Amino acid sequence: MTGTSKITRYAIVYSVLSAATFVSIFPFYWMIVGATNTSAEIVKGKTSFGGNLLANIERLLEQVDLGRVFLNSAGLAVAGTLLTLLVSSLAGYGFEMFRSRIRERIFALLLLLLSVPFAALMVPLFIMVSSAGLANTFVAVVLPSIASIFIIFYFRQATKAFPGELRDAARIDGLREWQIFLHVYMPAMRSTYAAATIIVFMMSWNNFLWPLIVLQTPEHKTITLVISALTSAYTPDFGVILVATILATLPTLVLFFVLQRQFVAGMLGSVK
Amino acid sequence: MKKLSTRWGSAFGCLVIGAGMMASASASELTVWCWDPDFNVPAMQDAAARYTKLHPDVKITVNNIAQNDIKQKLQTQLLANVTDGLPDIVLIQDDNAQRFLQGFPAAFEPLSDAIDLKKFAPYKVAAATYNGKSYSVPFDSGVTGLFYRSDYLAAAGYKPADLQDITWDQLIKIGKDVKAKTGHDFFDLDFNEAGLVRAMMQSAGKWFFTADGQLDIIDNAPLKAALETYSKLWKADIVKPVSGWSAYTGAFTSGDVAAVASGAWMTGTIKGSPDQSGKWGVAPLPKLDGIEGATHYSNWGGSSWYVFSSSKQKTTATDFLNTVWAGDIDFYQGILINQGAVGSLLAAREGAAYKASDPFFGGAPVWENFSNWLGQIPSVDYGTFTQEVNSAIQAQLPSIAKGGSVDEALKAINDRVSQQIQ
Numbered sequence: 159m160t161g162t163s164k165i166t167r168y169a170i171v172y173s174v175l176s177a178a179t180f181v182s183i184f185p186f187y188w189m190i191v192g193a194t195n196t197s198a199e200i201v202k203g204k205t206s207f208g209g210n211l212l213a214n215i216e217r218l219l220e221q222v223d224l225g226r227v228f229l230n231s232a233g234l235a236v237a238g239t240l241l242t243l244l245v246s247s248l249a250g251y252g253f254e255m256f257r258s259r260i261r262e263r264i265f266a267l268l269l270l271l272l273s274v275p276f277a278a279l280m281v282p283l284f285i286m287v288s289s290a291g292l293a294n295t296f297v298a299v300v301l302p303s304i305a306s307i308f309i310i311f312y313f314r315q316a317t318k319a320f321p322g323e324l325r326d327a328a329r330i331d332g333l334r335e336w337q338i339f340l341h342v343y344m345p346a347m348r349s350t351y352a353a354a355t356i357i358v359f360m361m362s363w364n365n366f367l368w369p370l371i372v373l374q375t376p377e378h379k380t381i382t383l384v385i386s387a388l389t390s391a392y393t394p395d396f397g398v399i400l401v402a403t404i405l406a407t408l409p410t411l412v413l414f415f416v417l418q419r420q421f422v423a424g425m426l427g428s429v430k
Numbered sequence: 431m432k433k434l435s436t437r438w439g440s441a442f443g444c445l446v447i448g449a450g451m452m453a454s455a456s457a458s459e460l461t462v463w464c465w466d467p468d469f470n471v472p473a474m475q476d477a478a479a480r481y482t483k484l485h486p487d488v489k490i491t492v493n494n495i496a497q498n499d500i501k502q503k504l505q506t507q508l509l510a511n512v513t514d515g516l517p518d519i520v521l522i523q524d525d526n527a528q529r530f531l532q533g534f535p536a537a538f539e540p541l542s543d544a545i546d547l548k549k550f551a552p553y554k555v556a557a558a559t560y561n562g563k564s565y566s567v568p569f570d571s572g573v574t575g576l577f578y579r580s581d582y583l584a585a586a587g588y589k590p591a592d593l594q595d596i597t598w599d600q601l602i603k604i605g606k607d608v609k610a611k612t613g614h615d616f617f618d619l620d621f622n623e624a625g626l627v628r629a630m631m632q633s634a635g636k637w638f639f640t641a642d643g644q645l646d647i648i649d650n651a652p653l654k655a656a657l658e659t660y661s662k663l664w665k666a667d668i669v670k671p672v673s674g675w676s677a678y679t680g681a682f683t684s685g686d687v688a689a690v691a692s693g694a695w696m697t698g699t700i701k702g703s704p705d706q707s708g709k710w711g712v713a714p715l716p717k718l719d720g721i722e723g724a725t726h727y728s729n730w731g732g733s734s735w736y737v738f739s740s741s742k743q744k745t746t747a748t749d750f751l752n753t754v755w756a757g758d759i760d761f762y763q764g765i766l767i768n769q770g771a772v773g774s775l776l777a778a779r780e781g782a783a784y785k786a787s788d789p790f791f792g793g794a795p796v797w798e799n800f801s802n803w804l805g806q807i808p809s810v811d812y813g814t815f816t817q818e819v820n821s822a823i824q825a826q827l828p829s830i831a832k833g834g835s836v837d838e839a840l841k842a843i844n845d846r847v848s849q850q851i852q
Contacts, residue, residue: 221467370502392699
């Protein structure tokens with residue numbers, strides 16, 4: 159009796175999990191298979207590998223200066239990630255560690271700002287950026303994102319688990335506040351930083367709307383802008399688009415696998 | 431004030447530096463924004479090559495940016511009143527033009543004084559006319575046609591002549607016969623695309639607005655007739671429902687459905703399956719039944735070139751458009767053959783490529799037909815709120831397809847749009 163009910167339970171669990179796996183894996187499979195087929199085959203719904211991969215890659219290289227585009231995207235994402243982590247983690251640390259009467263009010267105000275959609279900020283932000291003479295520069299892409307409220311919030315929550323004794327001990331050893339942050343806090347929060355790295359890198363690598371508005375010349379194009387331009391054809395070449403999509407997915411994928419263990423630990427909020 | 435003075439400061443700086451390198455003073459550089467790497471971009475590049483051959487000191491750069499991205503960039507920049515980084519020439523789709531012209535009248539350079547726009551199809555010029563001036567050099571025409579599989583129709587006993595000068599009701603009857611004989615649906619339709627309804631309505635010389643710009647939905651007879659025809663198509667059970675552009679084009683290019691009503695630009699997509707050569711035909715659009723002023727000619731899509739008034743090179747830009755786009759007949763033959771682009775310059779149809787017959791379409795003079803229809807498309811005023819009405823119509827399409835009341839749908843469309851545009 160218990161045997162059969164156990165089997166039924168397993169059957170249900172596994173079929174639900176299999177369905178979920180299929181739903182998450184299939185788009186990837188479709189992307190990879192599509193990159194090897196012609197546009198006509200993709201439209202007809204062919205789900206097996208074809209022999210058109212090289213031709214698709216060739217046509218992509220004809221249309222796009224891929225090296226330049228990748229350099230732009232990578233430069234923006236790396237610079238954006240480093241600066242965001244530095245500035246936002248410092249803010250998160252500060253909010254938790256330093257007491258002040260208006261601390262909670264400022265923090266509540268920040269969280270409230272999270273609900274303002276970017277589309278509403280875009281025009282004023284563009285006016286600010288262009289009157290500062292920064293339109294069509296990479297600085298303009300990175301600058302507005304480095305004080306990320308979400309990451310500040312994330313670091314403040316994680317800092318709650320940072321033992322105050324460590325800070326006290328460091329003070330007794332004669333470290334200044336910035337040295338404590340740099341030499342004690344940052345190494346101790348390694349996994350939090352790793353998780354935040356993945357999140358921020360993904361956000362800035364996939365960033366579309368703001369770079370679209372602020373970058374004007376083809377030399378500045380990022381991979382997301384290139385894919386958007388490829389899809390704009392009246393007869394889109396889906397094979398080429400999927401090759402570009404695979405290339406655009408790879409960096410975040412690699413980064414995730416490299417930092418996977420720390421990411422999980424960071425999400426669980428542990429301090430080592 | 432401070433901003434102004436720094437600007438003057440940097441202008442002065444530039445002048446000093448510029449004086450130092452006088453050699454390159456006469457060279458000018460034009461930038462163009464447009465979309466579609468297979469259509470608009472190569473056509474513009476061809477035009478640029480022709481102009482720079484005549485004027486070697488001009489350099490023209492064509493940037494491929496998606497249509498929605500161009501709209502987004504223009505909207506933000508013009509709202510922010512920042513013209514830095516805008517190109518000299520931009521491509522805008524006709525039914526979207528009035529939104530920009532009326533919203534930002536000073537942003538675009540009127541071209542009707544410098545270029546003789548009478549040389550173009552009148553309905554294209556009308557789409558870009560605001561306050562008595564026209565702001566664009568018309569490019570591709572979305573002149574509509576009914577593309578059909580002649581082999582499927584022959585199997586049901588119909589000849590190409592049977593599709594000439596018919597009404598939508600007659601076409602539906604033909605569609606039913608084709609389905610009975612061949613098993614193929616006649617059309618495929620996507621609820622997220624109301625283009626067919628718009629094309630039917632324009633074929634009777636009507637759009638969503640009255641002459642003074644008021645919303646005209648409830649008593650709009652051509653719109654009502656178009657929606658009723660849409661409903662009849664579904665009721666006749668000759669429509670395959672599809673979702674998304676690739677499924678939409680896939681259905682007729684794979685031979686799943688027998689026909690598609692669309693703009694001339696669809697030719698390239700249809701000819702993308704060379705194995706179907708000789709099995710296709712093109713007829714004029716059927717007429718709406720019982721509507722005064724109904725014709726066989728309409729438009730679906732199509733766009734035009736605009737010059738920004740902020741451009742430092744606007745004289746060169748205008749001269750470029752005037753020389754090639756408003757004058758070079760031979761250029762139009764090239765983009766017709768290479769990109770399948772039907773231009774709006776009426777004289778272009780006298781060229782050899784337009785006269786040629788196409789074996790893909792059973793040897794018919796497809797392009798000559800399209801260009802003859804082009805001159806007869808009724809002009810309508812696309813107004814500023816076409817997009818709002820269009821999405822309100824889309825929202826009603828599923829219920830109309832299920833046989834819901836057209837009058838109620840018109841009321842719902844009217845309510846939704848009036849609320850939005852108050």
